[in-house]
Amino acid sequence: SQQGEEDPQALSIQEGENATMNCSYKTSINNLQWYRQNSGRGLVHLILIRSNEREKHSGRLRVTLDTSKKSSSLLITASRAADTASYFCATSRRGSSGSARQLTFGSGTQLTVLP
Amino acid sequence: DAGVTQSPTHLIKTRGQHVTLRCSPISGHKSVSWYQQVLGQGPQFIFQYYEKEERGRGNFPDRFSARQFPNYSSELNVNALLLGDSALYLCASSLALLMGSEAFFGQGTRLTVV
Numbered sequence: 001s002q003q004g005e006e007d008p009q010a011l012s013i014q015e016g017e018n019a020t021m022n023c024s025y026k027t028s029i030n031n032l033q034w035y036r037q038n039s040g041r042g043l044v045h046l047i048l049i050r051s052n053e054r055e056k057h058s059g060r061l062r063v064t065l066d067t068s069k070k071s072s073s074l075l076i077t078a079s080r081a082a083d084t085a086s087y088f089c090a091t092s093r094r095g096s097s098g099s100a101r102q103l104t105f106g107s108g109t110q111l112t113v114l115p
Numbered sequence: 116d117a118g119v120t121q122s123p124t125h126l127i128k129t130r131g132q133h134v135t136l137r138c139s140p141i142s143g144h145k146s147v148s149w150y151q152q153v154l155g156q157g158p159q160f161i162f163q164y165y166e167k168e169e170r171g172r173g174n175f176p177d178r179f180s181a182r183q184f185p186n187y188s189s190e191l192n193v194n195a196l197l198l199g200d201s202a203l204y205l206c207a208s209s210l211a212l213l214m215g216s217e218a219f220f221g222q223g224t225r226l227t228v229v
Contacts, residue, residue: 033218042222044220
């Protein structure tokens with residue numbers, strides 16, 4: 001089952017604009033990761049934010065995490081045509097043995113950046 | 116350093132056949148996980164292996180099996196293929212069993228069952 005759900009499902013913007021994608025999840029988490037996927041190829045790791053962090057930056061990426069609302073957002077500033085891809089959030093949570101076993105993905109946001 | 120490598124990149128099989136997919140993790144990574152991604156959806160967890168032992172299994176039938184070798188590479192086997200097994204199969208490696216570290220994915224194997 002999908003724990004995370006991205007919103008919106010699809011987003012189309014002009015080059016240079018900012019893109020914001022949101023992710024909601026259902027259970028408590030250990031951390032949350034964002035990935036990019038180009039045209040059905042492999043997933044590229046973008047950023048990891050731990051449950052005790054609220055905000056993290058990496059280049060043009062800004063990720064926030066609100067554990068009280070069980071939500072995260074990914075902001076891409078000054079978007080480029082090369083940012084066109086699907087973006088997924090993935091959560092991991094501790095199992096009963098204390099170790100996390102898997103990443104649970106949402107169904108993704110398809111971002112299109114128009115030149 | 117090489118990233119996660121998967122082989123083959125594409126594969127076409129007939130219903131009822133068997134398939135083996137291979138994955139080599141990033142050097143030094145001991146955990147390998149397998150995911151299935153059907154078109155238009157997010158990846159779904161199949162297996163996680165750490166130190167050659169199965170440490171997690173998703174909701175997939177017994178037709179799916181996997182193993183990890185002493186060099187930490189891994190194989191995913193699927194028996195009695197169904198049309199619905201057509202998907203992108205992704206391998207991820209991470210340093211530790213605990214998913215506090217990033218998981219890095221390979222380019223995937225595109226399996227088409229006809």
